Amino acid sequence: MENRFRILFLTAIAAVTMLSSGCSSLPFFGKAPDTEVAEAPEQVIEPEVERREIKKPKIDTEDFEIGAYGGLMSVEDFGVNTVVGATLAYHFSESLFVEAAYGQTDTEETSFELLSGAAELLTDDERQFRYYNASVGWNIFPGETFVTRNRSFNQSFYLIGGLGSTEFGGDDLFTINFGAGYRLLINDVFAMRIDFRDHVFDTDLLGEAKTAHNLAAHLGFTFFF
Amino acid sequence: MIVRLWTIGITILLAACMSNAHAREYRVVEVADPYLELHTGAAKGYPITNVVERGEKVEIIRRKTEWFKVRTERGDEGWVNISQLELTLDEAGELLEIESVGRDEFLTRRWEAGILTGDFSGADTVSLYGGYSISRNLSVELWASQLLGNFSTGWIGTANVVHETWPEWRVSPYFTMGTGVIRTEPKSTLVSTPDRTDQVALVGAGVRAYITRRFVLRGEYKSYVVLTSRDENEEVEEWKIGFGFFF
Numbered sequence: 001m002e003n004r005f006r007i008l009f010l011t012a013i014a015a016v017t018m019l020s021s022g023c024s025s026l027p028f029f030g031k032a033p034d035t036e037v038a039e040a041p042e043q044v045i046e047p048e049v050e051r052r053e054i055k056k057p058k059i060d061t062e063d064f065e066i067g068a069y070g071g072l073m074s075v076e077d078f079g080v081n082t083v084v085g086a087t088l089a090y091h092f093s094e095s096l097f098v099e100a101a102y103g104q105t106d107t108e109e110t111s112f113e114l115l116s117g118a119a120e121l122l123t124d125d126e127r128q129f130r131y132y133n134a135s136v137g138w139n140i141f142p143g144e145t146f147v148t149r150n151r152s153f154n155q156s157f158y159l160i161g162g163l164g165s166t167e168f169g170g171d172d173l174f175t176i177n178f179g180a181g182y183r184l185l186i187n188d189v190f191a192m193r194i195d196f197r198d199h200v201f202d203t204d205l206l207g208e209a210k211t212a213h214n215l216a217a218h219l220g221f222t223f224f225f
Numbered sequence: 226m227i228v229r230l231w232t233i234g235i236t237i238l239l240a241a242c243m244s245n246a247h248a249r250e251y252r253v254v255e256v257a258d259p260y261l262e263l264h265t266g267a268a269k270g271y272p273i274t275n276v277v278e279r280g281e282k283v284e285i286i287r288r289k290t291e292w293f294k295v296r297t298e299r300g301d302e303g304w305v306n307i308s309q310l311e312l313t314l315d316e317a318g319e320l321l322e323i324e325s326v327g328r329d330e331f332l333t334r335r336w337e338a339g340i341l342t343g344d345f346s347g348a349d350t351v352s353l354y355g356g357y358s359i360s361r362n363l364s365v366e367l368w369a370s371q372l373l374g375n376f377s378t379g380w381i382g383t384a385n386v387v388h389e390t391w392p393e394w395r396v397s398p399y400f401t402m403g404t405g406v407i408r409t410e411p412k413s414t415l416v417s418t419p420d421r422t423d424q425v426a427l428v429g430a431g432v433r434a435y436i437t438r439r440f441v442l443r444g445e446y447k448s449y450v451v452l453t454s455r456d457e458n459e460e461v462e463e464w465k466i467g468f469g470f471f472f
Binding site: 057062092141142171174188204224 | 249250251252265266267268269270271285286287288289290291292293294315316323324340342349351371373375378412437438439440468470
C-alpha cells in the first residue's frame, strides 16, 4: 500500500518537475530530475533525528543520621538523673562514622550537702550538666534480629569514642567519651539506638583533683537523610 | 524539654513518612556482569540472599555509603555494593557512572569545615573551623577554639589567611597567619581574678592530607602573641590535630 503511494507520488513529482523544468532554462534540464527525486523521499519519510532524551533521576543518598535520645546519666557525686540530647552523624563507609552530640542533665545535691544541711555547693545554673562532643564510631557485628518468624530487622553494634567539653559546676572541662551501642534499623531511614557511654574528665570541684567518670545509658531514635 | 524533643521527633517522623509517600522515579540499570549479588543489608557482613542475572533490569532506590538498594523486576529488594553496580549498563547502554567524590573534587573544593583538638600551652583545646578557598593556593579561615585548662578556661576566635604551596600533593603543607581575640576566665574554684579579653596575632604551619571521599586530615602548629594590657606580651604555642570535610 505504502509502496504504491510512493510510486504514485514520485510519478507525480517527476511529472511536475518535467513540466516546470520545461519552462526553465536548458542547462538546468539535464540535472533536475536527479536532485529533485533524491530530495523527495526525505519529505515523505521523516527521519527521526531528534535524540531520545534520557532522564536520569538522582539517586537518593542517605549518609547523614540525625536523632534525639533520652536516658539516664550518673554524674559522679551528684546523683543519677534524666539526660536528653541530640546527635548528628555522617557515615563515610559501611563501618566508619563520625558523630557530633549535645546533651544535658540536671544533677542532685551531693550526700554531703543533704546530710550536713550546710550551704549548697552549686547554684541552680552550675548544677546543670551540659556537654558536647565529636566522636568516631565503628560498626561491628552486622546482623539480623528476628522479631517474629517472618519479620527481621537489620542491626549492628558499634564502638564509639571521642572528645569534647562539659560545662558543669561553673567550669568548662575537657571531656573524653567512649562506649558502645546497638543500632537497630527499623526500616531504611529510621533506626533505634541504645547507647552506653562514659564521659571522663578531671575535676577539682570537691576540693581534691580527681578523674570523674560519668556513665550514661540512653535510648534514641535516628533518621537517615 | 522531653515534650519538646518528642514533638521534634514526631515532626521528623511525619516528614519522613510524607517524603516516602509520593511515588518517585528511579534509575534503571541492566545487569551486564554474569550476575548481581543482593545482600540483605548495607554492609559486607550481611548475607547474599538473591542474585540478578545478566540482562535483567533493576531499579536503584537509594544509596547508603558504598551500598545501593535495588529492586528487581520480580519485586525483590536488596543491597548491592558499588563495585558491582559500576559494572551495570545505564539507560543509554553505557557503563553506569556513579557520582563519587575524589581527589578532583578535593582540588577544586570551595568550602571546608572541621574539628581539631590539641594543646594550647598546657590547656586542652577543641577547635572548630570553616574555610573558603579563594584560589587553589589561597584560602581564608575562621577559627573558634575552646580552651580547657587546669587553672583557667577560655575562648579564642581568629580570622586567618592560609597559603598552600603545593595543593596537588596528597600530603600538602600550608602556612597561615591571622588575628583575633582571646578570652580567659580563671576557674571558679580559684581565688577570683577578673576575666580578660585580649587581642592576639598568630603565625603557623601545618599539613593537610586527603584521606577519602570528603575527608581530610589536618595537623598544625600555631604561635600566638597575646597583646596584653600589661608591659609584656605573652607568647603561646599551640599544636593540634583533627579532621575536616569539604563541600
